[in-house]
Amino acid sequence: METYQAVQAEIARRRELGVFASWGINTSCFTSKIKCGLCSASFVRNTRNNWAKTSQLGERYTFYGCGTNKRKGAHCSSGTIREEVLKEECAKVLGLPEFDEETFSEWVKKITIPAPGIMIFDFTDGTSLEHHWSRNAKKDSWTAERRKAVSEYRRSREPGWKCYNTFTHFIKCGHCGANYRVQTHKRVDGTIVRSWYCSSPTAAGCFKVGIREVTLKTLIADVMGLPDFDEELFNQQLAYATVPADNEIVFHFRDGHEASRIFVQKRQMPRQTEERKKHMSEVIKAKWRERHAKND
Ligand SMILES: [Zn+2]
Numbered sequence: 001m002e003t004y005q006a007v008q009a010e011i012a013r014r015r016e017l018g019v020f021a022s023w024g025i026n027t028s029c030f031t032s033k034i035k036c037g038l039c040s041a042s043f044v045r046n047t048r049n050n051w052a053k054t055s056q057l058g059e060r061y062t063f064y065g066c067g068t069n070k071r072k073g074a075h076c077s078s079g080t081i082r083e084e085v086l087k088e089e090c091a092k093v094l095g096l097p098e099f100d101e102e103t104f105s106e107w108v109k110k111i112t113i114p115a116p117g118i119m120i121f122d123f124t125d126g127t128s129l130e131h132h133w134s135r136n137a138k139k140d141s142w143t144a145e146r147r148k149a150v151s152e153y154r155r156s157r158e159p160g161w162k163c164y165n166t167f168t169h170f171i172k173c174g175h176c177g178a179n180y181r182v183q184t185h186k187r188v189d190g191t192i193v194r195s196w197y198c199s200s201p202t203a204a205g206c207f208k209v210g211i212r213e214v215t216l217k218t219l220i221a222d223v224m225g226l227p228d229f230d231e232e233l234f235n236q237q238l239a240y241a242t243v244p245a246d247n248e249i250v251f252h253f254r255d256g257h258e259a260s261r262i263f264v265q266k267r268q269m270p271r272q273t274e275e276r277k278k279h280m281s282e283v284i285k286a287k288w289r290e291r292h293a294k295n296d
């Protein structure tokens, strides 16, 4: 009887939640946020067995496609997108080192997909952005990735192209050539600190040395001979920057000249250390409680 009541309560709860919790429908943070640009139906989540085991997709893979294709006799040609590609591209657009569901839910209102390789982002702050991506189906080689990164970088740095983050695709790592990406850190007093780091995994031999966004803005204003950072003038005059040494940044202007500056590095605290600290404090507390209980 108790089980029956629990199930009824669960049914009522799910009914209230609507589509997000209905049985039989695959849900995720992308549910109802991706719309087809051709027929405006919602994209739906599909999971398939991967019969071609030669590809690196694993046993099963998940992708999104126009919901119209689920209806008998109906067809829509807007194409499909694999979930992992979706996550990667969203991370790129949001300037994140890896996909983060919370940030995505907070910032992305809607993604419209009119054709394979095109994503139109509508953000919760009212801005929008058209993002292009491509995957080499034959091989996802490093060179293909690099070429793609370079062409994306060129396009994104064109004047007038709206970039979600001012410095997205702006800083290149001097060790490995990868783009720097932003990471936000919340201080104890609640202030948010934004810092830029090389986006390649540590295994590539890059030191995780970052530059604070405030420092970056001060240095840019300095090389431009301005009292304060000016986003419009920055986009007009600067092409990109490289970090050849851990405390040196070289700014490349669109007219071809360069200016170098030294900065104080911000070394990234590995996440494990923070987690470890927390874990250790729990262990110590537990030990203390144990000792206390014995003495009582
Ligand atoms: Zn469609």
Ligand SMILES: [Zn+2]
Pocket: 173, 174, 175, 176, 177, 178, 198, 199, 200, 206
């Ligand atoms: Zn690097």
